[in-house]
Amino acid sequence: MGIGNVSERRLAQPQIGVSVVILALGPHGDSEASGHSRLWLPLVRRVKQPFMGAWALPGGDLRVGHSLEESAFKALESTTELHPKYLEQLYTFGDPARSSGGLPMVSIVYWALVGEAETKDFAEVDNVRWFPADELPDLAFDHRRIIEYALWRSRSKLEYPDIATKLVGEEFTLSQLHDVYEAVTGQPLDLANFRRKMLASGHLEDTGRKRHVGRSRPATVYRYRHDGTANEDFPLPAVVNPPRSAGRSDDALSALMPS
Amino acid sequence: MGIGNVSERRLAQPQIGVSVVILALGPHGDSEASGHSRLWLPLVRRVKQPFMGAWALPGGDLRVGHSLEESAFKALESTTELHPKYLEQLYTFGDPARSSGGLPMVSIVYWALVGEAETKDFAEVDNVRWFPADELPDLAFDHRRIIEYALWRSRSKLEYPDIATKLVGEEFTLSQLHDVYEAVTGQPLDLANFRRKMLASGHLEDTGRKRHVGRSRPATVYRYRHDGTANEDFPLPAVVNPPRSAGRSDDALSALMPS
DNA sequence: CCAAAAGTGTTACTCTTACACCCATGT
DNA sequence: ACATGGGTGTAAGAGTAACACTTTTGG
Numbered sequence: 231m232g233i234g235n236v237s238e239r240r241l242a243q244p245q246i247g248v249s250v251v252i253l254a255l256g257p258h259g260d261s262e263a264s265g266h267s268r269l270w271l272p273l274v275r276r277v278k279q280p281f282m283g284a285w286a287l288p289g290g291d292l293r294v295g296h297s298l299e300e301s302a303f304k305a306l307e308s309t310t311e312l313h314p315k316y317l318e319q320l321y322t323f324g325d326p327a328r329s330s331g332g333l334p335m336v337s338i339v340y341w342a343l344v345g346e347a348e349t350k351d352f353a354e355v356d357n358v359r360w361f362p363a364d365e366l367p368d369l370a371f372d373h374r375r376i377i378e379y380a381l382w383r384s385r386s387k388l389e390y391p392d393i394a395t396k397l398v399g400e401e402f403t404l405s406q407l408h409d410v411y412e413a414v415t416g417q418p419l420d421l422a423n424f425r426r427k428m429l430a431s432g433h434l435e436d437t438g439r440k441r442h443v444g445r446s447r448p449a450t451v452y453r454y455r456h457d458g459t460a461n462e463d464f465p466l467p468a469v470v471n472p473p474r475s476a477g478r479s480d481d482a483l484s485a486l487m488p489s
Numbered sequence: 490m491g492i493g494n495v496s497e498r499r500l501a502q503p504q505i506g507v508s509v510v511i512l513a514l515g516p517h518g519d520s521e522a523s524g525h526s527r528l529w530l531p532l533v534r535r536v537k538q539p540f541m542g543a544w545a546l547p548g549g550d551l552r553v554g555h556s557l558e559e560s561a562f563k564a565l566e567s568t569t570e571l572h573p574k575y576l577e578q579l580y581t582f583g584d585p586a587r588s589s590g591g592l593p594m595v596s597i598v599y600w601a602l603v604g605e606a607e608t609k610d611f612a613e614v615d616n617v618r619w620f621p622a623d624e625l626p627d628l629a630f631d632h633r634r635i636i637e638y639a640l641w642r643s644r645s646k647l648e649y650p651d652i653a654t655k656l657v658g659e660e661f662t663l664s665q666l667h668d669v670y671e672a673v674t675g676q677p678l679d680l681a682n683f684r685r686k687m688l689a690s691g692h693l694e695d696t697g698r699k700r701h702v703g704r705s706r707p708a709t710v711y712r713y714r715h716d717g718t719a720n721e722d723f724p725l726p727a728v729v730n731p732p733r734s735a736g737r738s739d740d741a742l743s744a745l746m747p748s
Numbered sequence: 749c750c751a752a753a754a755g756t757g758t759t760a761c762t763c764t765t766a767c768a769c770c771c772a773t774g775t
Numbered sequence: 776a777c778a779t780g781g782g783t784g785t786a787a788g789a790g791t792a793a794c795a796c797t798t799t800t801g802g
Contacts, residue, residue, distance in 0.1 A: 243551060246502055246595060292502060294593060298583040321725065322581040322597050324557040334553060336505060336597075338581050382723045405780075423765065425782070445774040446780040464641045466580065664753075682792065684755070704801035705753040 244324065244334035248302040249289035249373075251320065251380035252312060252342040254349045255397045255413060256360070267413045268362055269384075270349075271377065272310050273369070275357035280331040281370035285359070287377070289337065299467050302340040310358050312349075314342035316396040317469035320380055328372045341380045342469075343396040364416075388414050390463060391433050395454040403441055403449035404428060503583065503593035507561040508548035508632075510579065510639035511571060511601040513608045514656045514672060515619070526672045527621055528643075529608075530636065531569050532628070534616035539590040540629035544618070546636070548596065558726050561599040569617050571608075573601035575655040576728035579639055587631045600639045601728075602655040623675075647673050649722060650692050654713040662700055662708035663687060 256270035273285040290305030292298070299317060306312055317340055324336040352360035361367065363381055366374060387393050394410045395402070404425050411419055428434055435455045440448035515529035532544040549564030551557070558576060565571055576599055583595040611619040620626065622640055625633060646652050653669045654661075663684050670678055687693055694714045699707035 243502075243505055244553065246505060292583070292595075294503065295585050297585065298581065298595075319580060321578060322557065324551070324597070325726070326554050326556065336551075336557075338583070338595075379723055379725065403781090420766070421780095422767085422782080422784095427764090442773080444779070446778085447772040447774095447782080449781060464638055466638065467584070663755090679792070679794085681755080681757095681794080686791090701800080703752070705751085706755085706799040706801095708754060 244336050246292050246336045246338065247289055248292060248298065248305050248340060249287040249337050249376070250302050250306045250314075250317075250340045250342050251287060251377055252306065252310070252314060252344055253363070253380070253384060253397070254344045254360075255346050255410060256349070256352055256362070267409050268364065269381070269413055270352060270360045270362055272312070272358050272360050273367070274309050275359075276370055277357070280329075284370040285361075285367050285373075286370040287339075287373050288358075292338075297467065298338055299340070299469055302338075302342075303469060306340075306342065312342075312344050314344050314469065316343040316393070317341070319466070319468075320383060321376075323372065323376065325372075330371070337376075339376055339380075341383060343384075343393070345397065345399045385415055391428070391431060392454055392456070401437055401439075401451050401453050403451055405449060407452075503595050505551050505595045505597065506548055507551060507557065507564050507597050507599060508546040508635070509561050509565045509573075509576070509599045509601050510546060510636055511565065511569070511573060511603055512622070512639070512643060512656070513603045513619075514605050514669060515608070515611055515621070526668050527623065528640070528672055529611060529619045529621055531571070531617050531619050532626075533568050534618075535629055536616070539588075543629040544620075544626050544632075545629040546598075546632050547617075551597075556726065557597055558599070558728055561597070561601075562728060565599075565601065571601075571603055573603050573728065575602040575652070576600070578725070578727075579642060580635075582631065582635065584631075589630070596635075598635055598639075600642060602643075602652070604656065604658045644674055650687070650690060651713055651715070660696055660698075660710050660712050662710055664708060666711075 251271060253269050253271055255267045258266045258268050272288065274288050276282050276284050276286050288306055288309040290301070290308065293301045293304060296304070298319065303314070303317060306314065320339045320341040322336060322338045324334075326334055329335040349360070354360075363377070366377065368374075369377070384393070388411065394407055394414070397414075398406050398410050405421070407428065408419065408421050408424050411424065433455050434452040437451045437453050439451045441451050442448045510530060512528050512530055514526045517525045517527050531547065533547050535541050535543050535545050547565055547568040549560070549567065552560045552563060555563070557578065562573070562576060565573065565576075579598045579600040581595060581597045583593075585593055588594040608619070613619075622636070625636065627633075628636070643652070647670065653666055653673070656673075657665050657669050664680070666687065667678065667680050667683050670683065692714050693711040696710045696712050698710045700710050701707045
């Protein structure tokens with residue numbers, strides 16, 4: 231098989247890219263602190279046809295010589311400057327109809343979580359704006375459906391308790407964790423039973439410290455125990471808590487590479 | 490952006506292909522009817538470098554103008570002549586290290602189930618041979634890991650009861666269904682409790698007929714009720730019972746196309 | 749009558765749910 | 776002292792697991 235053949239086959243193939251649905255916890259109302267939270271996600275405004283001017287998921291090209299996760303991480307970083315604590319493959323979309331008008335496109339979509347601290351209060355910068363997950367604008371391509379799938383996946387994965395941890399931060403009170411669960415599922419959840427179930431799971435560790443909020447009794451601060459009894463999930467590549475050393479983005483990326 | 494640019498970007502991208510892990514129920518022992526079953530899967534012998542001569546998952550190129558599911562279905566059909574009743578996307582693998590020695594390769598892997606009737610008693614034809622899922626030979630690339638993931642996925646999806654149905658056929662007795670569960674999980678399962686749980690689920694419908702096997706009491710024959718209360722799975726494209734009209738393969742494919 | 753598989757009953761136990769209640773703290 | 780969230784108690788009910796038991800068939 232000559233080089234010419236290989237080139238021809240490659241030319242016959244669709245373009246490949248990566249996109250990322252990133253979720254973060256944010257305030258509920260535009261009005262003010264209503265106590266409860268909901269999920270927000272950042273979208274970028276397209277600067278090319280098709281769908282120029284419309285909102286779309288952050289994404290980019292596949293980087294040759296890098297894993298898919300690295301490509302997704304890099305794409306996300308270069309468009310939004312976010313460094314997710316959790317990044318997992320969601321699905322690959324490749325229907326010819328999805329790129330209405332454009333070139334055929336296969337998108338490998340990742341799903342990410344960032345803590346509230348990362349989000350810099352949801353202000354719009356450049357062409358990136360945060361939207362509440364239940365009040366999305368019109369979106370380019372099939373991105374609305376992709377987001378709905380990501381939200382569904384986040385709900386079904388919530389039973390693995392470390393997922394909630396990624397949204398709430400390293401240390402948290404049981405009320406905060408409870409708040410995350412309600413934000414993700416959209417359902418009210420009995421706090422008393424939630425507390426018992428979480429503590430019984432053995433995954434929470436008391437830090438010894440307490441946290442005050444208002445004029446009320448201080449709450450115990452917990453930490454998630456990453457150790458021990460491996461979870462029941464299959465070990466596929468996923469970015470979990472990349473140790474970011476002092477902000478340089480290449481460091482964050484290199485931390486993702488095996489070996 | 491001129492055409493030249495587009496070509497260049499495409500050339501920088503890895504090759505894309507589809508692969509399929511197909512599972513079927515088969516006999517347990519080489520010796521003979523030991524009553525119980527286990528999972529089998531077909532592999533094809535590679536006729537190209539790298540890994541020439543090694544066993545690998547069936548697969549093929551992406552077909553332009555066709556959906557990913559269609560490409561997977563076609564690839565499977567042309568290599569093994571199987572027509573899965575269930576075909577669902579599993580995962581996309583794209584690590585540069587996986588194509589050791591070859592060109593960089595992104596594989597969109599699908600996961601399929603076929604009934605025992607489809608398999609023509611597991612005889613080796615051409616370069617296709619069936620292997621028990623727990624006695625695999627050495628495999629090309631990272632295909633062993635991919636199969637392990639598919640097996641894990643089949644176990645975790647078994648709670649959706651229609652999965653078992655795809656392996657056992659349209660109509661079945663509760664013992665047969667029980668046998669599938671034990672084959673997939675590898676665990677023994679109390680038949681009495683299994684029976685009650687299945688019947689209580691409301692998904693099984695009595696056909697009114699009975700089936701005799703040996704010198705024993707005849708068993709009620711059930712059918713899976715596909716109707717009604719939508720399952721809790723997210724509706725992504727998946728091939729479910731493509732109505733094959735009299736064997737011509739193009740018909741099977743066209744049945745997969747939307748609208 | 750007997751073996752073998754189909755199918756039912758029963759009991760103990762765990763897990764879930766709903767909700768009443770007490771506790772510690774800042775104002 | 777009292778409002779506010781933090782945290783515990785408890786009892787009813789659903790679901791699970793283990794295993795003894797009865798039923799229907801062919802030989």
